[in-house]
Amino acid sequence: YKRFLRRTTRALISSDMCVFVCPCRFDYQELLHNSTFCLVPRGRRLGSFRFLEALQAACIPVLLSNGWELPFSEVIDWSKAAIIGDERLLLQIPSITRSVDADRILALRQQTQFLWDSYFSSVAKIVLTTLEIIQDRVHTHISRSRLMWNSLPGGLYTLPHFSSDPTHFPFYYGVLGKTPQQEFTAVIQAVTPLQSPLQPILKLIIAMAKSKFCAQIIVLWNCDKPSPPRSKWPSTTVPLTVIEGERKTMSGRFFPHDVIRTDAVLSLDEDSVLSTNEVDFAFIVWHSFPERIVGYPARSHYWDGGKARWGYTSKWTNEYSMVLTGAAFYHRYYNYLYTHYLPTRLLSMVDQLANCEDILMNFLVSAVTKLPPIKVTQKKQYKETMMQQGSKSSRWADPDHFAQRQSCMNSFTSWFGFMPLLHSQLRLDPVLFKDQVSILRKKYRDIERL
16 A cells, blocks of 8 residues: 555656655645645545645645545535545546646635635634534524535525525525626614704605615614604605614614615615715626625725734725725625624624724625625715714714724724735726716716716
């Protein structure tokens, strides 16, 4: 057996496709990361620790252990991440590896990284994966499909109590050849009493109702005073529902209310100033990127080397890593994930500070998708008039508000175990935006006039 293994190893080395040499002369980890294929023969038992080492290094495992039941094989399709060899036919291994084309090599290596990061990168993930598989066995009627376990973002991020149908999640539209619904629900967070017919929230409701994609408008009444009667709200051509929260908390804006039936949710602060054209264009963009947050006000993060911590900035630059949920589209599944996946400790922190819920949602979506949000066309003159900034009731007028957001960044990073936010320089504008052509040729004409 050892003689055959040495001959096979020499053949693979000569083909420049796999490295398996004595670690006493070379750096073992470097060899793993520089190798395309890694032999994984049986150890003292059927399995081998080299299997996980190969996964971590994005080296395609070539398994030589007949009868080995691979970890979590009940849900994981290992043929998408490994080469299953026959230890009785070692001399065939070089020809097998040479026959793998470049596209499949890339797919196999990508899958090794996905599986390692999703299920094997820590003891906590291994234990959690085990428990989730057991739960799927017990509750077979709401168990995850193999597509969910073997595709991004993985089984741990697709909660089966939300749905066992992959078409209800934002991650699988492309794989299944589906598209999101062509309508959205506008959810407006209201925290100040309705005292004047000229308040921004009333204008916002009217603008939302004019959108051809708007299916319904929901006002989350989180004000200490009782909600006004229906006669105080404007008449609209789409259903208008006022929901008075039992616990008036910041995290409540992301509660997965049953009344939200559309795939797309447009999250709005009560004083957001958006035209119908802006809403329609942002929705069209989101419809092409349903797994991301798509919206207007952008922020960014940075590493403060002097203080050895993450920082938060609202300065306008060419880069951003967050799109605030005061005016943004996202898939309704993220409401469920925010409420039922994140720990109570983080949600309580957000509620206690009455701050940072938008940052936490950006952390969650970026951690799940491994993608940045998308910013759409900048307003000509964008002003954040949050809660009449000069008033004492405004949280934006609080000098501690910015410091709290800095602290939130680091608390969230600590829980996730890494910084999930990713920078982007992408901004999507309508066709012919600001081009020197007739305004009549432009579809979203009002955007440039703002």
